[in-house]
Amino acid sequence: MDIRERIARRVAKELSDGDIVNLGIGMPTMVSDFIPEGVEVILQSENGFIGMGAAPKEGEEDPDIVNAGGMPITVKTGASFFDSAVSFGIIRGGHVDATILGALQVDEKGNLASWMIPGKMVPGMGGAMDLVVGAKRVIIAMEHTAKGKPKILKECSLPLTAVGEVDLIVTEMGVIEPTEKGLVLKEIAEDVTVEDIQAVTEANLMIDPNLKTMDI
Amino acid sequence: MDIRERIARRVAKELSDGDIVNLGIGMPTMVSDFIPEGVEVILQSENGFIGMGAAPKEGEEDPDIVNAGGMPITVKTGASFFDSAVSFGIIRGGHVDATILGALQVDEKGNLASWMIPGKMVPGMGGAMDLVVGAKRVIIAMEHTAKGKPKILKECSLPLTAVGEVDLIVTEMGVIEPTEKGLVLKEIAEDVTVEDIQAVTEANLMIDPNLKTMDI
Amino acid sequence: MSKIVELEKALEYVKDGMTVMIAGFMGVGTPETLVDGLIEKGVKDLFIICTDTARPEKGIGKLIVNDRVKKLIASHIGTNPVTGQKMNAGEIDVTLVPQGTLAERIRAGGAGLGGILTPTGIGTVVEEGKEKITVDGKQYLLELPLKADIALIRGSKVDKLGNVWYKGATRNFNPMMATAADIVIVEAEEIVEIGEIDPNDVVTSGIFVDYVVKGEE
Amino acid sequence: MSKIVELEKALEYVKDGMTVMIAGFMGVGTPETLVDGLIEKGVKDLFIICTDTARPEKGIGKLIVNDRVKKLIASHIGTNPVTGQKMNAGEIDVTLVPQGTLAERIRAGGAGLGGILTPTGIGTVVEEGKEKITVDGKQYLLELPLKADIALIRGSKVDKLGNVWYKGATRNFNPMMATAADIVIVEAEEIVEIGEIDPNDVVTSGIFVDYVVKGEE
Numbered sequence: 001m002d003i004r005e006r007i008a009r010r011v012a013k014e015l016s017d018g019d020i021v022n023l024g025i026g027m028p029t030m031v032s033d034f035i036p037e038g039v040e041v042i043l044q045s046e047n048g049f050i051g052m053g054a055a056p057k058e059g060e061e062d063p064d065i066v067n068a069g070g071m072p073i074t075v076k077t078g079a080s081f082f083d084s085a086v087s088f089g090i091i092r093g094g095h096v097d098a099t100i101l102g103a104l105q106v107d108e109k110g111n112l113a114s115w116m117i118p119g120k121m122v123p124g125m126g127g128a129m130d131l132v133v134g135a136k137r138v139i140i141a142m143e144h145t146a147k148g149k150p151k152i153l154k155e156c157s158l159p160l161t162a163v164g165e166v167d168l169i170v171t172e173m174g175v176i177e178p179t180e181k182g183l184v185l186k187e188i189a190e191d192v193t194v195e196d197i198q199a200v201t202e203a204n205l206m207i208d209p210n211l212k213t214m215d216i
Numbered sequence: 217m218d219i220r221e222r223i224a225r226r227v228a229k230e231l232s233d234g235d236i237v238n239l240g241i242g243m244p245t246m247v248s249d250f251i252p253e254g255v256e257v258i259l260q261s262e263n264g265f266i267g268m269g270a271a272p273k274e275g276e277e278d279p280d281i282v283n284a285g286g287m288p289i290t291v292k293t294g295a296s297f298f299d300s301a302v303s304f305g306i307i308r309g310g311h312v313d314a315t316i317l318g319a320l321q322v323d324e325k326g327n328l329a330s331w332m333i334p335g336k337m338v339p340g341m342g343g344a345m346d347l348v349v350g351a352k353r354v355i356i357a358m359e360h361t362a363k364g365k366p367k368i369l370k371e372c373s374l375p376l377t378a379v380g381e382v383d384l385i386v387t388e389m390g391v392i393e394p395t396e397k398g399l400v401l402k403e404i405a406e407d408v409t410v411e412d413i414q415a416v417t418e419a420n421l422m423i424d425p426n427l428k429t430m431d432i
Numbered sequence: 433m434s435k436i437v438e439l440e441k442a443l444e445y446v447k448d449g450m451t452v453m454i455a456g457f458m459g460v461g462t463p464e465t466l467v468d469g470l471i472e473k474g475v476k477d478l479f480i481i482c483t484d485t486a487r488p489e490k491g492i493g494k495l496i497v498n499d500r501v502k503k504l505i506a507s508h509i510g511t512n513p514v515t516g517q518k519m520n521a522g523e524i525d526v527t528l529v530p531q532g533t534l535a536e537r538i539r540a541g542g543a544g545l546g547g548i549l550t551p552t553g554i555g556t557v558v559e560e561g562k563e564k565i566t567v568d569g570k571q572y573l574l575e576l577p578l579k580a581d582i583a584l585i586r587g588s589k590v591d592k593l594g595n596v597w598y599k600g601a602t603r604n605f606n607p608m609m610a611t612a613a614d615i616v617i618v619e620a621e622e623i624v625e626i627g628e629i630d631p632n633d634v635v636t637s638g639i640f641v642d643y644v645v646k647g648e649e
Numbered sequence: 650m651s652k653i654v655e656l657e658k659a660l661e662y663v664k665d666g667m668t669v670m671i672a673g674f675m676g677v678g679t680p681e682t683l684v685d686g687l688i689e690k691g692v693k694d695l696f697i698i699c700t701d702t703a704r705p706e707k708g709i710g711k712l713i714v715n716d717r718v719k720k721l722i723a724s725h726i727g728t729n730p731v732t733g734q735k736m737n738a739g740e741i742d743v744t745l746v747p748q749g750t751l752a753e754r755i756r757a758g759g760a761g762l763g764g765i766l767t768p769t770g771i772g773t774v775v776e777e778g779k780e781k782i783t784v785d786g787k788q789y790l791l792e793l794p795l796k797a798d799i800a801l802i803r804g805s806k807v808d809k810l811g812n813v814w815y816k817g818a819t820r821n822f823n824p825m826m827a828t829a830a831d832i833v834i835v836e837a838e839e840i841v842e843i844g845e846i847d848p849n850d851v852v853t854s855g856i857f858v859d860y861v862v863k864g865e866e
Contacts, residue, residue, distance in 0.1 A: 018433065020639050040433075045818070046748065047674040047677070047818050048820050049818060050638075050639055062817065063677070064677065064678075064817035064818060064819050065818055066674075066675065066677050066818055068674075069675075070674070070675030070676070070677065070728065075631060078591065078595060078626040078627060079631040080595055080631050080634035080638070081631055081817055081818065082637065082820065083752075083820045083821060083822070083823070083824045083825065083852075084674070084700070084749075084751075084822050084825070085543075085752040085753060085755075085824075087749075088543075088749025088752050088753070089539070089543030089544070089611065089749075090637075091544075092544030092749050092768070092769065093542050093543045093611060094544060095639060095640065111772075121727075122727075122733060123725060123726060123727020123728075123733075124723060124724050124725035124726050124727060124745040125724060125747050125748075125775075126724050126725035126727075126747075126748050127724070127747070127749060128747075129749075129750075129769045129773065129775065130747050130748060130749035130750070133544075134544055134749075134769075159773065160772060160773045162771075162773065163772030234650065263457040263458075263460070263601050264457070264603050264604050265600075265601060266854050266856055267848070278600065279460070280460065280461075280601060281600040281601055282458065282460050284457075285458075286457070286458030286460065286511065291600075293844040294808065294810045294812060294848075294855065295848040296848050296851035296854040296855070297601065297603055297848055297849050299603045299604060299605070299606070299608065299635075300483070300531065300535040300603075300604045300608070301535040301536060301538075301539045301607075301760075303532075303535075304532025304536070304760075305532075305756070305760030305761070306828075306856070307532060308532050308550065308551070308552065308761030309758075309761040309828060310761055311828070311856060311857065327555075337516075338509070338510075338519070338528070339508060339509060339510025339511075339516075340484075340506060340508035340510060340528040341507060341528060341531075341558075342510075342531050343530070343531040343532060344530075345530040345532075345533075345552045345553055346530050346531060346533070346552045349551050349552050349554075349761075350532075350551075350761055375556065375557050376557075377556065378555065378556065379554065380555075536760075540765070543753075544768065545753070545765050545766055545767055545789075546767065546782065546787065546789035547784055547789070548757070548762050548764070548765050548766070549762055549763030549764045549765070549791075550762055550763065551761065565763065565780075565791070567763040567764055570763065572763035572764070574782070597849070598849065599849055600849065630850075632815065632816055632817065632850075633847075633849075633850045
């Protein structure tokens with residue numbers, strides 16, 4: 001199974017029926033393809049609607065309805081549109097149950113860096129800072145390393161998106177929960193050992209006494 | 217002519233074509249009956265709409281459409297409804313050209329007291345404090361005295377609605393403009409002398425060199 | 433997943449002493465069926481947040497007259513003389529808030545803002561006890577967010593997901609209150625099928641609403 | 650009193666160096682005809698406030714590529730590489746603002762608020778130079794209002810009084826920007842008769858709008 005699919009499948013299991021969810025651009029968007037049966041989540045798109053549906057069939061795109069990546073999308077029956085102040089009121093006001101985002105770095109204090117690499121890439125934070133501060137749960141969906149280098153650090157070196165807001169980190173190697181005492185490895189992928197995952201993680205991983213095999 | 221009609225007629229002449237106007241409850245409401253020909257003003261009702269029309273005919277009241285006094289009203293073609301946050305955004309944001317309000321007291325610094333008499337009458341400020349602070353022009357329409365006692369004072373003794381926001385005072389005796397130097401009598405009613413009006417005004421009135429007869 | 437429930441079921445969540453936001457302006461846009469239900473149910477010592485107490489026989493006025501209110505935040509109580517009487521008698525603790533400030537404080541509560549700066553009330557008794565902040569040479573009051581345990585709102589058309597459309601001047605405080613409470617109960621003048629309200633014309637998204645109760649038309 | 654004018658007439662008010670808000674999210678809801686008109690007209694040194702610079706050939710991106718922008722406030726510039734290049738070359742002074750904060754700052758500008766307190770950006774570079782205020786034990790940034798000389802917005806249906814209805818995701822920053830500028834020009838996808846938009850469904854009231862220009866459909 002593709003690494004990205006593995007991550008998306010695992011993240012999808014974190015969602016409960018009726019949850020209001022905001023999916024970041026890229027891999028997080030894939031999560032909607034793997035929502036377990038019997039679970040229906042309501043997708044919020046921060047550019048201004050609730051009730052996001054699937055991508056439209058070719059030729060049926062509506063130029064007025066796009067997702068937060070600017071790509072044509074559909075809405076489900078019962079959807080509603082609103083302006084950006086309302087949209088971020090929903091986000092900042094704690095009305096979003098979970099946001100799923102990628103990351104450049106996460107650290108053992110639950111800090112997140114995801115929006116710029118000084119001197120290299122300065123795309124801007126878009127809605128990410130509001131989402132991370134406002135959503136009830138922040139789930140990071142990312143590959144464990146970048147070109148072999150750890151992304152889960154003792155302390156983020158890149159400019160932060162938010163301080164201490166990350167609730168769960170899901171990578172292709174395992175599931176890690178930031179706690180007050182540090183990072184706890186909750187689940188580990190079938191094909192990975194604790195030593196393997198610690199070797200590519202700069203931060204120290206505490207092992208959950210009930211460590212499970214990653215549930216994908 | 218009735219005293220209240222005289223005041224309302226004079227106030228109506230302060231309004232220009234296209235003005236967005238909020239009329240307070242009571243005498244200010246009468247102003248809309250005397251808007252000069254060729255002048256069309258747009259009435260805002262702070263409970264949530266723009267484009268207020270006349271009172272409905274008996275039997276044609278819509279219980280969902282009332283003015284800020286809670287009385288049945290109509291809207292004109294081109295009206296729009298909104299919530300109270302938007303409504304007071306319009307008011308506080310300076311999008312209302314003029315508000316016309318009654319008063320308990322006004323003083324020579326342009327201070328206004330209109331919302332309570334401690335120990336006697338505490339109705340609450342409703343939208344008045346926002347209107348007085350937010351509207352571009354605040355026009356006070358009131359009888360010159362209350363039971364023979366002056367209402368235009370050196371200093372308001374009642375709790376204030378706002379500080380220094382009054383732009384014009386229209387009474388049945390004349391038209392008075394608060395300025396940095398004090399109150400200037402701009403117009404005087406045909407049947408009144410300067411001495412008459414000063415006698416029932418606690419604050420000192422400066423006489424405009426171009427003092428005119430009140431234009432009703 | 434329909435949110436439509438019977439009146440009694442929805443009001444189960446309202447307990448003595450709770451903070452309850454109730455929408456409406458002079459009773460217009462107030463969920464009368466829910467208010468009557470509260471009185472019937474017998475809850476008391478409520479902390480009510482609303483813009484006015486309407487009239488003794490109308491809207492929130494009925495809760496005042498029936499001695500259910502211990503604490504009140506409102507912008508205007510003048511049309512219901514009973515409110516003033518009970519305030520003067522020390523039976524209700526009343527805080528008066530400018531109407532625009534009240535709207536923004538409730539909106540801030542729902543939108544996760546820590547407060548807003550308003551020029552309204554500067555130099556008046558409204559500023560007592562509040563922080564003053566100068567921006568660009570102009571003074572503002574820092575006004576803090578308001579939240580509630582329960583919000584009782586009213587929609588002209590409501591679908592089973594809780595999407596709400598408001599008619600005329602009934603909108604007033606409903607949209608803000610719908611965002612600022614732990615549990616939001618909407619009284620529907622008319623219940624419609626999902627999709628009957630154009631997604632572009634929904635004013636309060638169903639995500640804010642927990643229960644829908646059919647009200648009187 | 651119709652507000653409908655020709656493109657050239659409406660753009661007369663836009664001068665070199667002005668602060669201009671332009672709505673749209675990745676070009677969706679952006680008034681493309683007005684943007685093209687600005688480029689045609691030749692104004693320069695603009696201070697643009699927008700949420701993103703779209704793509705080089707789309708929406709606000711065209712102003713960037715055509716060197717009309719001296720200063721920029723935006724939440725995201727990553728989809729238009731030219732913006733980053735010009736920023737790095739020192740040709741455009743860019744300030745990045747979180748999207749929700751940007752929406753609130755513009756709303757505050759239009760609603761006469763002196764600012765709002767948001768938790769967004771605490772502990773990040775966004776807090777640099779800003780006042781921090783603690784409310785109920787939680788830290789917030791004081792974010793100040795934004796206003797502009799001109800706002801360029803886009804409506805799906807617009808009547809001759811300037812009442813606007815938005816379709817789908819085109820709404821985004823349009824309603825807030827319409828409140829926060831001295832002159833507001835709306836590009837109408839479709840111009841309709843007064844009254845054709847149900848007064849309950851008008852999103853931007855015509856009182857905010859100065860000029861209406863017919864755009865491309």
